[in-house]
Amino acid sequence: MNTSNQPRPLISLVGAGPGDPELITVKGLARLREADVILHDALISPALLREARRDARIIDVGKRHGQQRIRQGEIHALLIRHAQAGRFVVRLKGGDPFVFGRGGEEAEALEAAGIPYEVIPGVSSAVAAPASAGIPLTHRTCAASFAVVTGHRKQGNGTISQDWEALSRIDTLVILMGMHNLARITAALIAAGRAADTPAAVIQWGTTPQQVVVTGKLQDIAARAGHLSPPATIVIGDVVRQVEAARQSPRLTDYEPYLNAGRTVLQR
Amino acid sequence: MNTSNQPRPLISLVGAGPGDPELITVKGLARLREADVILHDALISPALLREARRDARIIDVGKRHGQQRIRQGEIHALLIRHAQAGRFVVRLKGGDPFVFGRGGEEAEALEAAGIPYEVIPGVSSAVAAPASAGIPLTHRTCAASFAVVTGHRKQGNGTISQDWEALSRIDTLVILMGMHNLARITAALIAAGRAADTPAAVIQWGTTPQQVVVTGKLQDIAARAGHLSPPATIVIGDVVRQVEAARQSPRLTDYEPYLNAGRTVLQR
Numbered sequence: 255m256n257t258s259n260q261p262r263p264l265i266s267l268v269g270a271g272p273g274d275p276e277l278i279t280v281k282g283l284a285r286l287r288e289a290d291v292i293l294h295d296a297l298i299s300p301a302l303l304r305e306a307r308r309d310a311r312i313i314d315v316g317k318r319h320g321q322q323r324i325r326q327g328e329i330h331a332l333l334i335r336h337a338q339a340g341r342f343v344v345r346l347k348g349g350d351p352f353v354f355g356r357g358g359e360e361a362e363a364l365e366a367a368g369i370p371y372e373v374i375p376g377v378s379s380a381v382a383a384p385a386s387a388g389i390p391l392t393h394r395t396c397a398a399s400f401a402v403v404t405g406h407r408k409q410g411n412g413t414i415s416q417d418w419e420a421l422s423r424i425d426t427l428v429i430l431m432g433m434h435n436l437a438r439i440t441a442a443l444i445a446a447g448r449a450a451d452t453p454a455a456v457i458q459w460g461t462t463p464q465q466v467v468v469t470g471k472l473q474d475i476a477a478r479a480g481h482l483s484p485p486a487t488i489v490i491g492d493v494v495r496q497v498e499a500a501r502q503s504p505r506l507t508d509y510e511p512y513l514n515a516g517r518t519v520l521q522r
Numbered sequence: 523m524n525t526s527n528q529p530r531p532l533i534s535l536v537g538a539g540p541g542d543p544e545l546i547t548v549k550g551l552a553r554l555r556e557a558d559v560i561l562h563d564a565l566i567s568p569a570l571l572r573e574a575r576r577d578a579r580i581i582d583v584g585k586r587h588g589q590q591r592i593r594q595g596e597i598h599a600l601l602i603r604h605a606q607a608g609r610f611v612v613r614l615k616g617g618d619p620f621v622f623g624r625g626g627e628e629a630e631a632l633e634a635a636g637i638p639y640e641v642i643p644g645v646s647s648a649v650a651a652p653a654s655a656g657i658p659l660t661h662r663t664c665a666a667s668f669a670v671v672t673g674h675r676k677q678g679n680g681t682i683s684q685d686w687e688a689l690s691r692i693d694t695l696v697i698l699m700g701m702h703n704l705a706r707i708t709a710a711l712i713a714a715g716r717a718a719d720t721p722a723a724v725i726q727w728g729t730t731p732q733q734v735v736v737t738g739k740l741q742d743i744a745a746r747a748g749h750l751s752p753p754a755t756i757v758i759g760d761v762v763r764q765v766e767a768a769r770q771s772p773r774l775t776d777y778e779p780y781l782n783a784g785r786t787v788l789q790r
Contacts, residue, residue: 269645271547277643280551281544350649351658353668358658358761375545375650375729377537381618382643390619390626392672399684400621401669401692404660416667420691424669461643493626 265333265343265364267351269376270294272383273485274461275301282374290341293332295348295355297485299462302346311336326356330363337369350378354404354430378402380428383460383487387467389494396492397425405432405439405488422448426491433486437476443490448472453494458486469494533601533611533632535619537644538562540651541753542729543569550642558609561600563616563623565753567730570614579604594624598631605637618646622672622698646670648696651728651755655735657762664760665693673700673707673756690716694759701754705744711758712740721762726754737762 266285271277278286286292286305294303296316303312313332315324329345336343351357351373364371380402384391391400401424403416421427422443432439433456444450452472456479459465468479472490479486534553539545546554554560554573562571564584574580581600583592597613604611619625619641632639648670652659659668669692671684689695690711700707701724712718720740724747727733736747740758747754 272643274549276549276552277547279539279545279547279645281542283548284544350645350653352653352660353649353658354660356662358661361656361658373653373656375540375645375653377547377618377643377645378649381621381646385618385620385641385643388629388641390621390629392620392622393626394624399669399671399689401667403667417691420688421667423685423688424692 265337265345265369265371266374267345267347267357267360267371268374269350269378270298270302270346270348271377272349272379272381272386272461273297273299273459275299277377277382277461278302279374279376282376285344285374286346288342289344291336291343292346293329293343294346297348298346311341326359330360333360333364334367334369337364347376349380350376353378353380353402379460379485379487380430383457383465384428384455384489384493386461386465387455387457387489389455389457389489391426391428391489391493393493396495399424400426400428400491402428402430403432405429405435418442419446422446426489426493429488429490431484432488433479433482433484436479436488439488440472440476440490444472448490452490453492454488454490455494456482456486456488458482458484460485460487533605533613533637533639534642535613535615535625535628535639536642537618537646538566538570538614538616539645540617540647540649540654540729541565541567541727543567545645545650545729546570547642547644550644553612553642554614556610557612559604559611560614561597561611562614565616566614579609594627598628601628601632602635602637605632615644617648618644621646621648621670647728647753647755648698651725651733652696652723652757652761654729654733655723655725655757657723657725657757659694659696659757659761661761664763667692668694668696668759670696670698671700673697673703686710687714690714694757694761697756697758699752700756701747701750701752704747704756707756708740708744708758716740716758720758721760722756722758723762724750724754724756726750726752728753728755 268282268285289310291311292306293313293315306312315329333343333345347355347357381391401421429439450473454472454475455467455469457467470478536550536553557578559579560574561581561583571580583597601611601613615623615625649659669689718741722740722743723735723737725735738746
């Protein structure tokens with residue numbers, strides 16, 4: 255295939271995965287290693303950034319809670335400017351680019367600018383953090399649906415603008431960015447009719463060696479897990495019962511040395 | 523760290539990702555290359571199986587719709603037997619192991635048998651197939667929640683046992699394994715109050731070169747996409763509007779030759 259007429263530049267919106275750097279996709283890692291410029295979120299593993307070319311330009315455009323460091327419009331401008339200069343740009347985003355990461359807005363900006371781009375999906379912490387704690391989001395006996403919501407959207411009156419009544423009826427509920435509002439969210443779900451004794455868990459730093467899991471019930475998880483700071487994933491539903499069994503099993507990390515013998519793909 | 527006392531065997535439940543073999547995780551691929559025995563689902567890319575060791579035993583335990591080839595209990599028995607014989611077993615599952623794949627049941631069976639295992643998450647087609655069609659599941663302007671359901675559970679009277687009224691109120695709805703019941707599902711959502719002109723899409727063979735995308739409205743997507751056979755991912759919600767803009771952008775695959783120059787990680 256003759257590729258000489260392929261337009262350049264190209265931007266790749268890459269999902270970095272949930273925390274463990276080896277949970278990036280094979281394709282995402284290939285793009286990262288090829289990039290001229292990398293614009294990355296906060297909370298991206300340093301092990302991933304070490305995979306960049308030595309001469310790659312690495313720009314931290316991460317925004318932290320309540321402290322906007324670079325505005326979204328500036329990220330768009332940076333993407334477009336580097337691409338128009340003929341550089342291959344990787345936009346490295348935590349989790350999946352299209353799950354609560356404003357990747358949709360970035361894609362729109364690139365379309366409006368006429369810049370060809372691709373999206374390389376990533377493993378979302380919505381799925382992987384529970385899995386790492388032994389919690390399947392679905393289970394034939396107790397969960398045939400799951401919903402994923404953000405818990406940080408506020409209305410003027412301080413309530414979170416989600417349809418908690420509808421969400422209370424989904425088998426498994428996963429809440430991202432919800433730690434600051436956890437007490438309000440659990441109260442809203444109970445008020446909407448979800449049983450107060452529904453199992454619940456919070457997974458902080460899921461899939462990383464720093465992972466912490468706190469379990470409880472819908473009525474007490476906010477009190478039990480209130481000391482955990484972001485990043486954390488909240489799971490509510492009968493599937494959380496699985497975690498107790500899983501905990502009796504040895505920890506994954508106990509086996510890493512054996513499994514990875516001589517084969518660790520990324521430098522730690 | 524002294525690993526000589528690490529128990530063997532170990533089983534790895536690995537998510538193969540949504541179709542494109544390069545969307546497996548780096549860690550999942552490392553396990554696959556190390557396995558003594560691989561038990562895999564149907565629809566796993568041959569390119570992934572070619573990554574196995576030459577002497578690995580590869581067993582297809584895939585079950586196709588309406589044609590159970592190996593019962594779930596037999597899969598559990600195979601996993602346990604090979605692990606007890608001291609073999610490192612990879613259970614390679616489409617998408618993510620814990621999103622509608624009975625991975626939760628397999629984990630329970632291994633716990634009951636006292637066999638240590640790990641779960642390596644994968645990119646779910648629920649997220650990746652829409653992304654590959656240019657559809658973000660969330661968007662700041664129109665979607666702060668998404669739900670993922672299976673469309674193949676039936677009650678005695680032929681209706682699908684989901685709370686369609688609650689699901690009709692979630693911003694973005696993704697339905698897996700729903701093609702056989704698509705007309706019933708869309709009718710149930712409209713009856714529950716979801717607007718009949720809500721944008722909808724079906725993505726068949728998402729993320730692969732055979733990908734087909736059909737768009738429409740909730741009221742006509744079943745008729746428009748009825749000719750598509752599984753595997754297919756159904757998306758309903760305002761985020762589907764994004765796909766039209768994305769289609770005006772060049773196709774990803776147009777750029778693959780340039781991007782992958784000399785760097786394709788997996789043999790095709």
